[in-house]
Amino acid sequence: MRAGDVEIVVARYAGYCYGVERALRITEEALEAAEGPVASLGPIIHNPSVVGRLEERGVKVVASAGEAATGTLIVRTHGVPPEVVEGARTTDLTLVDATCPFVAVAQRKAASLREAGYAVVILGERDHPEVAGLEGFAGEGAVVVEDAAGLPLAQLRGKRVGVVVQTTQTRANLASVAAALVPVARELLVFNTICDATEKRQSAACELAAEVDVVVVVGGRNSANTARLAQLCRAIESRTHHIESAAELAAAWFAGVRRIGVTAGASTPDEEIEATVAALQALCGG
Numbered sequence: 001m002r003a004g005d006v007e008i009v010v011a012r013y014a015g016y017c018y019g020v021e022r023a024l025r026i027t028e029e030a031l032e033a034a035e036g037p038v039a040s041l042g043p044i045i046h047n048p049s050v051v052g053r054l055e056e057r058g059v060k061v062v063a064s065a066g067e068a069a070t071g072t073l074i075v076r077t078h079g080v081p082p083e084v085v086e087g088a089r090t091t092d093l094t095l096v097d098a099t100c101p102f103v104a105v106a107q108r109k110a111a112s113l114r115e116a117g118y119a120v121v122i123l124g125e126r127d128h129p130e131v132a133g134l135e136g137f138a139g140e141g142a143v144v145v146e147d148a149a150g151l152p153l154a155q156l157r158g159k160r161v162g163v164v165v166q167t168t169q170t171r172a173n174l175a176s177v178a179a180a181l182v183p184v185a186r187e188l189l190v191f192n193t194i195c196d197a198t199e200k201r202q203s204a205a206c207e208l209a210a211e212v213d214v215v216v217v218v219g220g221r222n223s224a225n226t227a228r229l230a231q232l233c234r235a236i237e238s239r240t241h242h243i244e245s246a247a248e249l250a251a252a253w254f255a256g257v258r259r260i261g262v263t264a265g266a267s268t269p270d271e272e273i274e275a276t277v278a279a280l281q282a283l284c285g286g
């Protein structure tokens with residue numbers, strides 16, 4: 001696409017992934033089938049405008065099953081700890097599970113490591129809901145680290161160590177954690193639970209960042225995979241801007257540029273990507 005002398009290039013893989021599309025479809029079906037109130041345990045996906053539109057249609061975001069009390073309760077894409085699901089099953093709530101199947105794989109791997117007696121290391125963001133869910137499956141004693149520097153090596157020395165990864169991490173981060181554990185662990189079992197959609201979006205974003213003068217990353221600021229795209233792009237092209245909506249674009253970011261790259265997180269709808277491209281065309285072509 002062109003806007004005057006400026007070319008606008010959208011990444012090969014950008015926007016909604018399989019897990020997000022599936023969760024939104026499940027939510028639509030739950031809304032149609034529900035006879036009482038509908039709530040989600042935390043936001044269904046990490047995109048404030050999509051979640052806001054669902055709220056307008058009656059999907060209330062709650063922090064616990066107790067807050068929902070009656071009706072239908074949807075488990076978010078990022079999953080929840082098993083005890084939360086077990087607790088909800090003892091109520092009158094109708095439980096609908098929208099956990100992404102890739103997240104569910106990571107949860108099962110975490111549980112299998114615990115059952116097999118491994119010291120479990122979870123590579124991910126400490127405060128992210130997906131990681132909180134993984135911790136629940138990995139059980140007490142699991143260690144959450146954000147990178148190799150955070151590994152408690154003395155505590156893990158001589159042990160059988162098992163690793164699972166938040167689905168939106170980078171391969172490079174996983175590789176450095178595995179490399180740091182090799183000289184320490186008696187036995188090391190690493191499950192690469194990074195999802196396919198994440199890997200495709202990350203490599204497409206890196207290719208794009210290498211070819212343009214400025215990168216715009218569209219998506220929720222609370223979206224881990226969007227933030228990671230911005231981080232990866234910024235390492236290649238320092239003129240990288242993470243926005244939630246086209247209204248945030250500033251003309252000054254594009255002074256003197258010839259090529260603008262646009263990418264978007266896995267929870268960003270197509271219309272937000274299209275609105276960003278349209279706004280860029282207006283800024284640069286007008």
Ligand code: SF4
Nearest residue numbers: 017019100102167195
């Ligand atoms: S980014 Fe991957 S793990 Fe997350 S919802 Fe999408 S497909 Fe599932």
